[in-house]
Amino acid sequence: MELIIVTGLSGAGKSRTVNALEDIGFFCVDNMPPKLISKFVEIGMQSKGEIERMAVVTDIRGGELFDGLFEELDLLRSKEFEYKLLFLTASDEVLIRRYKETRRKHPLVGTLCNSLEEAVKQERKIMSHARERADYILDTSLMSNAQLKERICKLFLDNIATGMMINCMSFGFKYGDPTYADLVFDVRCLPNPFYVDELKHKTGLNTEVKDYVMQSQDSTVLFDKIKDLIDFLLPLYLNEGKSQLTVAFGCTGGKHRSVTFAELLYQYLTDKGNKTSVNHRDINKL
Structure with missing residues (x-):
């Protein structure tokens, strides 16, 4: 101890x-x-x-x-x-x-x-x-x-990055913006699985949905740029003494694209040794 x-x-x-x-x-x-x-x-x-x-x-x-x-x-x-x-x-x-x-x-x-x-x-x-x-x-x-x-x-x-809790979250814009989020990314510009019959009733937690979203070059480029931005910002937030950071991804309904990106960022930050959590605000809404 x-x-x-x-x-x-x-x-x-x-x-x-x-x-x-x-x-x-x-x-x-x-x-x-x-x-x-x-x-x-x-x-x-x-x-x-x-x-x-x-x-x-x-x-x-x-x-x-x-x-x-x-x-x-x-x-x-x-x-x-x-x-x-x-x-x-x-x-x-x-x-x-x-x-x-x-x-x-x-x-x-x-x-x-x-x-x-x-x-x-x-x-x-x-x-x-x-x-x-x-x-x-x-x-x-x-x-x-x-x-x-x-x-x-x-x-x-041992790892100063663990001094801040980072919450990765997804939400649907049609249910309102998360006013408490520190960073908000709008991913409605990416291919929408909602319009694919076999994916419509699944979520970004399903591999098929994630693969569909990330097969687009725009999706992979966007995620790479988001990772670069987060890597740049985290030390700045830590230097200012911030203890919690909420990074939110929004799509129309909060079930597909936003969930995919929140999960990917959560995994990326966790693998780097950051103290992280993930939640999906609107994933169970109709």
């Missing part, structure tokens, strides 16, 4: 980091007292493979409970539970600005400190030992949300 322990300074981006880890398949728990981490790992180990990647956030919000972090890290090592400690930091000026912009209260204000500025400096001292033991340190002072997610993907994904 892969375990990431996320800690660091308040306001440095731990919540955004958890969101990025969830997007790439981690089971995440925020604000966990350190003494519960090993128990949580044991539960995950008993999940019979349902949980393979886990991430927990533990930080100064735990108050005195946070003091047990290092004992817990040593306990994990003694039990041969492998983990990586990720530490998030940022400059004092950035942390203060973020707190003032969000108008949230720093965990140490009102307890150990009377001002935000004092709390930021005090927390940095308290967290210095955790920083020393970290496997990874990310300074988010100049990172956008997209840049932080890209760094998380590069750190914890």
Whole structure:
């Protein structure tokens, strides 16, 4: 089991980091007292493979409970539970600005400190030992949300392409456009199996229909160009931190040509190691 322990300074981006880890398949728990981490790992180990990647956030919000972090890290090592400690930091000026912009209260204000500025400096001292033991340190002072997610993907994904879920879908224009789709391709310009008696009542899931659609040179050229475009766009979307992308193909009724192209793109992207899904919105409609 892969375990990431996320800690660091308040306001440095731990919540955004958890969101990025969830997007790439981690089971995440925020604000966990350190003494519960090993128990949580044991539960995950008993999940019979349902949980393979886990991430927990533990930080100064735990108050005195946070003091047990290092004992817990040593306990994990003694039990041969492998983990990586990720530490998030940022400059004092950035942390203060973020707190003032969000108008949230720093965990140490009102307890150990009377001002935000004092709390930021005090927390940095308290967290210095955790920083020393970290496997990874990310300074988010100049990172956008997209840049932080890209760094998380590069750190914890063997294949960065799997950091985004790509949904390939088909639909029929006569039932309305999919307004939630990111990319829409109209394939009504291609040969229509609907006008072939033996294919009319079949769908693009049938080999005969797929072969009929793709025997046209226009179909093969169009699909090649779509693949080139998708290959060009995916890294751009990933760099912007996009976690989901819907690519839709539309034909008249959503049963033949659009289904064929959605299935072909799904197979193409899956073979390249992308995290993909496919669905056919209108395939069962009359």
